[in-house]
C-alpha cells in the first residue's frame with residue numbers, strides 16, 4: 001500500500017472534547033440554576049425529572065427513569081425481570097461490556113447469540129438458535145445506531161413468551177417501521193456517557209410502557225426504598241443508581257439538541273454513503289428500508305476475501321491521514337473477555353456460572369461464524385454531529401484512495 005505524503009490533513013471534531021460535542025451556554029445556564037437552587041439530589045430537584053418526562057415523551061414511551069450510566073440502565077432492566085439464579089439471558093457477542101456485566105450481577109447466565117456478518121446485529125435466526133427452556137430474557141443491541149430486525153426478533157420472543165430488552169445506548173431516535181427504537185421491546189436502555197449522541201459525562205435512562213416494570217426499575221435506582229408509599233421499606237436488594245441534578249440539568253439542555261444532533265449525523269453520513277458508492281472491496285452500511293440509522297459510528301465493511309487483512313490495512317491508511325478509526329471495533333467477541341472466558345465473578349466462586357448448562361457457555365468458534373467474520377471486516381469510523389461537508393469530503397477522499405490501494 002502506498003501512502004500519499006502530500007495528502008491534506010484535517011483535524012476531525014472529536015466526541016471526547018468540545019470540538020465534537022454540543023455542550024454550551026444552555027447547559028451552563030441550567031447547571032448554574034441547579035447549583036443556585038441548592039438541591040443537587042434528583043429525588044428532590046426538578047431537572048432530572050423534567051429530562052425523564054421530556055425524553056419519554058420525545059420517543060413515545062410512557063415512563064422514563066434516569067440513572068447513573070448505560071450499564072446501570074441495563075442493570076435496571078435485568079433486575080426488573082426478577083431472574084432466578086442460573087436463568088439465561090440471550091445477548092449479543094458484539095456489544096459493550098455494560099450490556100453484559102449486569103446479567104451476571106443479577107445471577108443470570110449471558111448466552112451469546114451470533115450476529116449477522118453484514119449488519120453486526122443479532123437477528124431472529126441467531127437468537128432462535130440459543131433459546132432454551134431456561135431463557136428468561138433477550139437483550140438486543142442496536143449496534144452503531146442501526147436498528148435490529150425487530151419484527152423477526154419480537155416474533156421469536158413472542159412465541160416463547162420472553163421479554164425483549166433493547167440496548168439503545170448507540171441508537172438515540174433510531175426508528176424501525178416508524179416507531180422509536182427503545183419502545184418496541186419491554187424496556188429500552190440508553191447511555192449518556194461522553195461519546196454517545198447526547199451526554200452528561202456519565203449517565204443513562206430507561207424507558208418502558210409497562211407500569212410494573214417501570215416501578216421495579218424506579219425502585220432499583222433508589223435502593224428499593226418505596227418513596228411515597230404508605231409504609232415504605234427497602235423491599236429488595238438494590239443499589240443507588242441515581243443521576244444527580246448537576247447531570248440532570250445537563251441532560252435537560254442536551255435533550256433539546258438531540259433531534260438536531262441526529263439529523264446532522266444522518267445528513268453527513270448519507271453524504272459519505274453517496275460518495276463511497278462503487279468503491280472496490282469496501283461497502284457502506286447496510287440499512288433496511290424499515291430502519292432509520294442514527295450513525296453513532298459509521299462502519300465500512302471491507303471485503304476480506306479479496307483483501308485479507310483489508311480492514312486493518314485500510315484502518316492504518318486512514319489513521320495516517322488523521323482519521324481515528326477502529327478495525328475490529330471491540331477487538332474480540334465479548335465472550336473472549338477474561339470475565340467470561342475464566343469466569344471471574346464473586347471471589348473464586350465463579351457464581352453464577354456453576355449453574356449454567358454446558359451449551360449456554362460453549363464459546364467455540366464454529367458457533368459464531370457471523371461474529372468472527374464481522375470483526376474481521378468491520379472498520380469503524382468516528383462520527384459526529386459537528387462534521388461538515390468538508391470533513392465528509394476529506395474522509396471520502398481518504399477512504400477512496402485507501403480502497404484503491406488495497
Ligand SMILES: *Cc1c(COP(=O)(O)O)cnc(C)c1O
Nearest residue numbers: 069070071096098099169191193
Ligand atoms: C456505551 C454502551 C453501554 C454502556 O454505557 P455506559 O454509560 O458506558 O455504562 C452499553 N451498551 C452499549 C451498546 C453501549 O454502547
